[in-house]
Amino acid sequence: MRGEPLAVVWFQGAGCTGCSVSLMNAAYPDIKDLLLDEVVPGKSITLVFHATLMGPTGRPALEVLDRFPGEAAGDYLLVVEGALPTRHPNFGRVGERPMAERAAGLARGAVGVVAMGTCASYGGIPAGAPNPTGCVGIGELLRREGIDVPVVNVPGCPPHPRWFVETVAHILLHGPPRPEELDGVGRLRAVYPDLVHDNCPRRADFDVGRFAPAFGAEGCLYELGCKGPYTDANCPYHEWNGGVNWCIKAGHPCIGCCEPEFPDYPSPLFRKAGAEEATGAFRRSG
Amino acid sequence: MRTVTIDPITRIEGHLRVEIQVEDGTIVGARCSGALYRGLEEILRGRHPLDAQRITTRICGVCPLAHSTAASLCLDDALGISPPRNGQLLRNLIYGANFLHNHILHFYHLALPDYLPADALPGALSPGTDEDRRFSREEARKLADHYLQALDMRRKAQELVALFGGKMPHDMSIVPGGVTYRPDPGDVAAFRFRLKEIVDFIRGVYIPDLLLLARRYPDYFELGGVGKLLTFGCFPLDGDRLFPAGAVLDGEPEPLDPAEIREHTARSWYRGNGAQHPREEEAEPDPDKAEAYSWIKAPRYRGEACEVGPAARAAIALARGPGGFREAAGELLTEAKTGPERLSSTMGRHLARGMEALFIARAMEGWLAELDPAAPVAVAFTLPREARGQGLTDAPRGALGHWVEVAGGKIARYQVIAPTTWNASPRDEKGAPGPIERALQGTRVSGDGLLEAGRIVRSFDPCLACAIQ
Numbered sequence: 001m002r003g004e005p006l007a008v009v010w011f012q013g014a015g016c017t018g019c020s021v022s023l024m025n026a027a028y029p030d031i032k033d034l035l036l037d038e039v040v041p042g043k044s045i046t047l048v049f050h051a052t053l054m055g056p057t058g059r060p061a062l063e064v065l066d067r068f069p070g071e072a073a074g075d076y077l078l079v080v081e082g083a084l085p086t087r088h089p090n091f092g093r094v095g096e097r098p099m100a101e102r103a104a105g106l107a108r109g110a111v112g113v114v115a116m117g118t119c120a121s122y123g124g125i126p127a128g129a130p131n132p133t134g135c136v137g138i139g140e141l142l143r144r145e146g147i148d149v150p151v152v153n154v155p156g157c158p159p160h161p162r163w164f165v166e167t168v169a170h171i172l173l174h175g176p177p178r179p180e181e182l183d184g185v186g187r188l189r190a191v192y193p194d195l196v197h198d199n200c201p202r203r204a205d206f207d208v209g210r211f212a213p214a215f216g217a218e219g220c221l222y223e224l225g226c227k228g229p230y231t232d233a234n235c236p237y238h239e240w241n242g243g244v245n246w247c248i249k250a251g252h253p254c255i256g257c258c259e260p261e262f263p264d265y266p267s268p269l270f271r272k273a274g275a276e277e278a279t280g281a282f283r284r285s286g
Numbered sequence: 287m288r289t290v291t292i293d294p295i296t297r298i299e300g301h302l303r304v305e306i307q308v309e310d311g312t313i314v315g316a317r318c319s320g321a322l323y324r325g326l327e328e329i330l331r332g333r334h335p336l337d338a339q340r341i342t343t344r345i346c347g348v349c350p351l352a353h354s355t356a357a358s359l360c361l362d363d364a365l366g367i368s369p370p371r372n373g374q375l376l377r378n379l380i381y382g383a384n385f386l387h388n389h390i391l392h393f394y395h396l397a398l399p400d401y402l403p404a405d406a407l408p409g410a411l412s413p414g415t416d417e418d419r420r421f422s423r424e425e426a427r428k429l430a431d432h433y434l435q436a437l438d439m440r441r442k443a444q445e446l447v448a449l450f451g452g453k454m455p456h457d458m459s460i461v462p463g464g465v466t467y468r469p470d471p472g473d474v475a476a477f478r479f480r481l482k483e484i485v486d487f488i489r490g491v492y493i494p495d496l497l498l499l500a501r502r503y504p505d506y507f508e509l510g511g512v513g514k515l516l517t518f519g520c521f522p523l524d525g526d527r528l529f530p531a532g533a534v535l536d537g538e539p540e541p542l543d544p545a546e547i548r549e550h551t552a553r554s555w556y557r558g559n560g561a562q563h564p565r566e567e568e569a570e571p572d573p574d575k576a577e578a579y580s581w582i583k584a585p586r587y588r589g590e591a592c593e594v595g596p597a598a599r600a601a602i603a604l605a606r607g608p609g610g611f612r613e614a615a616g617e618l619l620t621e622a623k624t625g626p627e628r629l630s631s632t633m634g635r636h637l638a639r640g641m642e643a644l645f646i647a648r649a650m651e652g653w654l655a656e657l658d659p660a661a662p663v664a665v666a667f668t669l670p671r672e673a674r675g676q677g678l679t680d681a682p683r684g685a686l687g688h689w690v691e692v693a694g695g696k697i698a699r700y701q702v703i704a705p706t707t708w709n710a711s712p713r714d715e716k717g718a719p720g721p722i723e724r725a726l727q728g729t730r731v732s733g734d735g736l737l738e739a740g741r742i743v744r745s746f747d748p749c750l751a752c753a754i755q
Binding site: 012014015017018020021022024025031032035036047048049050051054056057058060061090091092093095096126128131132133135157214215216240242244246247249251252257263267269270271 | 334444448
């Protein structure tokens with residue numbers, strides 16, 4: 001049955017717009033397909049608010065945002081990009097009001113919340129120590145505010161556009177994910193199925209101990225600080241930007257950008273991770 | 287007098303609030319407020335110096351290569367190294383591709399809707415107003431088609447970055463000493479093919495659309511001027527830069543002296559008045575500071591608020607840059623029926639982006655031909671315990687500087703001054719407005735000023751995530 005398109009409110013907090021740019025890099029379906037066509041048979045989305053792309057500006061733009069939740073309660077999906085500062089209302093404002101307050105208000109009436117990127121999922125870069133502005137992800141903010149709305153995390157700095165498309169397709173087909181469909185850190189299990197290390201094309205080098213001694217050299221990047229052994233992401237088989245390249249193919253160690261502790265746990269980014277780190281808190285079982 | 291608040295300013299990067307005072311149909315005053323503070327300079331303190339390479343890249347998802355480039359220059363300087371020629375060619379190719387992405391995105395998706403009919407685009411993308419629309423129905427339809435086509439072209443430009451840069455956004459290849467990726471001959475072919483397609487688009491679609499806009503809105507060559515210009519130059523190779531550094535303070539180009547930069551904080555939410563050189567700068571946030579109205583600091587060069595960006599690059603390159611640029615720029619200025627003195631204007635900035643997009647794309651074809659897939663791409667280095675570094679480059683949006691101080695093997699201080707820090711800066715302690723504030727002042731407006739102010743502000747391509755880190 002063909003229903004109304006699912007309205008999407010895209011709210012940006014403490015971020016860099018990289019997640020939006022990444023989504024615009026989607027291919028098959030590309031961004032035009034997502035905006036103009038059905039995402040899965042009979043189901044489509046309609047973008048109603050996105051500050052980087054929308055036509056109206058100033059008051060007319062704010063009026064769109066202020067319509068939610070209102071009468072639309074229960075009829076829209078909220079996508080949050082960026083973390084939410086909580087230490088002081090002045091650290092981040094949109095339309096005169098604190099970002100965290102707006103994000104919580106929008107989430108209250110949403111059918112579900114997609115946390116797009118590591119910042120929205122777990123705090124990410126702005127929550128890096130010493131977290132000057134008290135940034136948190138949207139899930140943590142809603143827990144603190146006692147707002148009970150399903151949240152699904154799509155971490156990555158930025159996330160691969162495919163991870164977002166897969167998550168939205170899931171929501172259109174099955175509704176917001178149930179707790180049992182999520183892993184221990186709020187991601188759809190199907191979207192973050194294994195470690196970078198499990199499918200790494202340089203895995204054979206790791207297994208025989210052939211390590212690259214410097215940037216631009218052949219071999220496994222573990223000694224240069226690669227966090228692939230501890231990072232859940234399917235970059236090795238989807239690759240990036242239409243499949244032209246990705247971090248490890250480019251000779252750059254994985255920096256663990258999808259992990260809840262990014263950027264603190266993987267830091268120093270270019271130092272070999274020790275065995276003790278491999279058994280630490282960041283290594284979660286599904 | 288009426289005060290109109292524009293918040294949020296959409297179709298830019300990040301969170302900007304602009305307040306204008308309108309009296310008798312003229313903007314008599316303006317205030318730019320950056321509305322988000324993350325504290326990345328604080329977050330970098332105490333970390334391993336190489337972390338800055340990847341963390342500063344993440345200041346901005348639209349122009350990550352700008353920070354990646356500035357950070358690598360800054361760390362190269364601190365480490366006393368420079369990349370092998372092949373590594374520099376690759377850095378330039380990666381960075382050039384980011385310029386192409388930026389300018390296509392800015393023209394079609396951020397700026398053009400200001401001139402298209404109310405319902406020209408799908409759904410929420412449509413501008414929703416028909417005020418001062420001058421394109422014929424046929425022209426508007428064609429431009430709307432190009433808006434959609436440009437979505438593909440900007441995606442391909444991102445693929446161009448990723449081919450040698452690992453991925454986009456947030457490249458994973460540029461490092462101190464060079465790049466990590468050694469392209470194979472197949473990558474060179476893939477790069478050439480995509481670049482050619484983008485060059486064809488710039489030449490055959492973007493430039494003609496730009497000239498059409500300039501023909502329909504020639505009055506915007508008279509609006510939004512600043513006059514004082516500053517550029518750090520960019521794309522170094524063999525001891526030179528494709529775009530030279532320089533400043534225009536009194537009408538004549540002069541060489542750049544980086545010692546003349548100061549960051550003021552009199553009206554910004556930081557303790558004290560600032561006026562410090564970024565090498566020595568201490569700026570603790572103070573979100574309750576009563577006399578402040580922005581998270582953006584106020585950088586000044588020789589005490590002046592300078593516009594940075596494509597107009598500044600073009601002005602200096604026309605005076606001291608390569609002949610190829612002077613020719614290309616001259617042609618476009620003639621076709622647009624304007625002159626170099628109008629570069630610092632709403633339409634002049636758009637024109638300057640177009641002229642440099644084609645020029646950079648051609649330079650990239652040259653760099654690609656010089657690439658040697660067998661030659662080294664990076665030099666090895668050892669990290670000093672104590673060091674200082676400075677990395678200056680132009681970003682697509684203008685002059686960008688990174689400064690680092692390493693103490694005990696860790697980052698003791700990291701300072702960034704980004705293009706929009708210059709352009710969207712608030713007043714300094716002398717009360718002198720920032721460039722966008724000045725550009726708005728004196729503008730005749732038809733209604734509440736939302737239309738004209740939006741067009742003028744967007745011509746600077748503001749990026750707030752860069753402006754306040």
